[in-house]
Structure formats: structure tokens, C-alpha cells
Amino acid sequence: MRLRRPYLSVTTALVVSALGVTAFHHVAEDDNGPASVRAESTEQSATTATGEPEPPSAAPSATVQSRPRLPSQLPGLGPKTLAHIPADTRQVLVVTGAAKNSASSQAVLWQRVDGGWIRGEVWAAHNGYKGWTDKHYVGDLHSPIGVFGLTDAGGRLADPGTGLPYHQSGAFSVSGTGFEGEPLAGAFDYVVALNYNRQPGTSPMDGTKPLGASRGGGIWIHVDHGGPTHACISLSKAHMKQLLRALDPADHPVAVLGDAASLAH
Structure with a gap:
């Protein structure tokens, strides 16, 4: 088939x-x-x-x-401290002491963006020889605890490119040695005035003291000389230049100072 x-x-x-x-x-x-x-x-x-x-x-x-979520509040700061930061502030330099009686601290510049806070680098810093105080007096060797505006800058060297008013003068000079025998020369090459017992909008050299002379004054953020200060905050020269270039008057910058326990209140 x-x-x-x-x-x-x-x-x-x-x-x-x-x-x-x-x-x-x-x-x-x-x-x-x-x-x-x-x-x-x-x-x-x-x-x-x-x-x-x-x-x-x-x-x-x-x-x-998804983007990482930014903190809506500045970490480490309690309600009492936060209440003193102006609502329009978008730059905050937080300087946190290792302890109430310590002269060592860390500084971080925070920037507010889109309702959250972006953290900058952590910088080593020095503060007053005897640590921190809630009520500073001249010669007590403590740095003041609180929130202070950053509106004016200056220094012995030329303006490195800050947005703040900058007063360059040879009067920003210092000599001698610090508490640990370190030379103080160059400590005022760059400074940012803390608005503690001073008139904002003037040179850091201005001697006006609204609270009176007994409450001290002339407290600055300046170049670190390798040891404790009388009451100021000090950062390395490179970090001072970074800070000056970053600060923007339009962001109404402030500094928040104190030991960790005090700032947490």
C-alpha cells in the first residue's frame, strides 16, 4: 500500500x-x-x-x-535648644563638646534642604580650657552654651571667598603661647564672630558689649593653635576656609554650642 x-x-x-x-x-x-x-x-x-x-x-x-530620607530635626538637639534656632535658619554649625568640663569638641555644618537637614563633614575642634558654661563671665575660661548668629567675619589674611561681610586687618594678630605651650601665631588668620555679647553687623574687632564688660566678649571661631582656648571655638585652617566659603547670609547661619548633655535638653 x-x-x-x-x-x-x-x-x-x-x-x-x-x-x-x-x-x-x-x-x-x-x-x-x-x-x-x-x-x-x-x-x-x-x-x-x-x-x-x-x-x-x-x-x-x-x-x-527612592532618595534617602533626611532628618527633619537636627540630631542630638533637644526641644529647648531647637526652640532658640530661628525659623528661617538653613545653616547650623553644631559644636558638641566631649563633656561639660572638656576642651575637646566636634563641629558639623548642617544645611537645610527640602525640609530636611544634610550633614557636612565632622571637624575636630577645641573650646574653652575649662569646658562649657550656661552663663559666661570674662576670664572664666569656659565657652558659652547656646545658639549664636554668624553674621560677620574677618582675619589677618585676605577674604578666602566668604559670603559674610569680611574685615581684613593686621590687627587680627596674636602672639605668645597657649595653655599647652603651643604658639598662638596665626590663630586669627581667619575668624567668624559669634554673636555673643556683641553688636551684629559690625567688624569682629568691634568692642561693643550690650551685656556689659563683665560678661566677656570677642568670642570667635578661629584657626586652631593645637590646644584649648579662653572661650572661643577653633578649627584647623583648612576647615576655617571651608566654613567661610560655605556660610551664606541668605541662609541666616547660626552656631549651636555646648556639651552633648546640655544640647540634648
Whole structure:
């Protein structure tokens, strides 16, 4: 008996071909294949009953990478301290002492952006020889605890590029040695005045003391000389230049000073 070769009509072949293309189309989409494959399979998809091509499927939405959440409040500061920071302040230099009676501290410049705070680098710092006090008096060798505006700068050297008013003068000079025998020369090459017992909007050299002479004054952030200060805050020369260049009067910068336990109140 003679075997006959299988025979497919033209109509059957077209149906099988269409089913194969449709199956490839669904496999490509279900497997989330490359965009080029999905586009190709879409073009080859079967037509609708009306003879119109099927609309292409919507492209998958892109994955949105979430940004890290910024703190809404400055870490380490309690409600009493936060209450003294002006509402329009967007730059805060937080100087935190190692202990109430320590002359070593750390400084961090925080910047407010989009309702949160971005932390800057951690800088080593020195403060008053005897630590910190809630009520500073002249000669007590403590740095004052509190929130103080940063509106005026100056120094023996030329302005490094700060946005604050800057008073350059040879009067910003100091000599002698510090508490640990370190030379003080160059400590006032760059300074930022703390608005403690002074008139804001004047040179750091201005001697006006609204609280009276007994409450001290002339308390600055200045170049570190390698040891404790009388009451000032000191940073390395490189960090002083960074600070001066970063401070922007439009951000109403302030300094928050004190030991960690005091600032947490």
C-alpha cells in the first residue's frame, strides 16, 4: 500500500502560522523580555475582528529610586535648644563638646534642604580650657552654651571667598603661647564672630558689649593653635576656609554650642 504525504491546506497553514506568532507574542511579554523583542512581537500580533491592528501594550513603568530620607530635626538637639534656632535658619554649625568640663569638641555644618537637614563633614575642634558654661563671665575660661548668629567675619589674611561681610586687618594678630605651650601665631588668620555679647553687623574687632564688660566678649571661631582656648571655638585652617566659603547670609547661619548633655535638653 502506498503512503500518502501529509497535506495541509493553505487555510490551515495560515491558522497555524498565526497561532505561532500569537504564542511568541505572549511568551515575550510574560517573560519581560527586552524592549526590542516586545516591540517586534507587538508588530506581529493578530488583528482584531474589525481588521484594525491591536493597540500596543503599555510599556512597563520605570522603577523610581527612592532618595534617602533626611532628618527633619537636627540630631542630638533637644526641644529647648531647637526652640532658640530661628525659623528661617538653613545653616547650623553644631559644636558638641566631649563633656561639660572638656576642651575637646566636634563641629558639623548642617544645611537645610527640602525640609530636611544634610550633614557636612565632622571637624575636630577645641573650646574653652575649662569646658562649657550656661552663663559666661570674662576670664572664666569656659565657652558659652547656646545658639549664636554668624553674621560677620574677618582675619589677618585676605577674604578666602566668604559670603559674610569680611574685615581684613593686621590687627587680627596674636602672639605668645597657649595653655599647652603651643604658639598662638596665626590663630586669627581667619575668624567668624559669634554673636555673643556683641553688636551684629559690625567688624569682629568691634568692642561693643550690650551685656556689659563683665560678661566677656570677642568670642570667635578661629584657626586652631593645637590646644584649648579662653572661650572661643577653633578649627584647623583648612576647615576655617571651608566654613567661610560655605556660610551664606541668605541662609541666616547660626552656631549651636555646648556639651552633648546640655544640647540634648
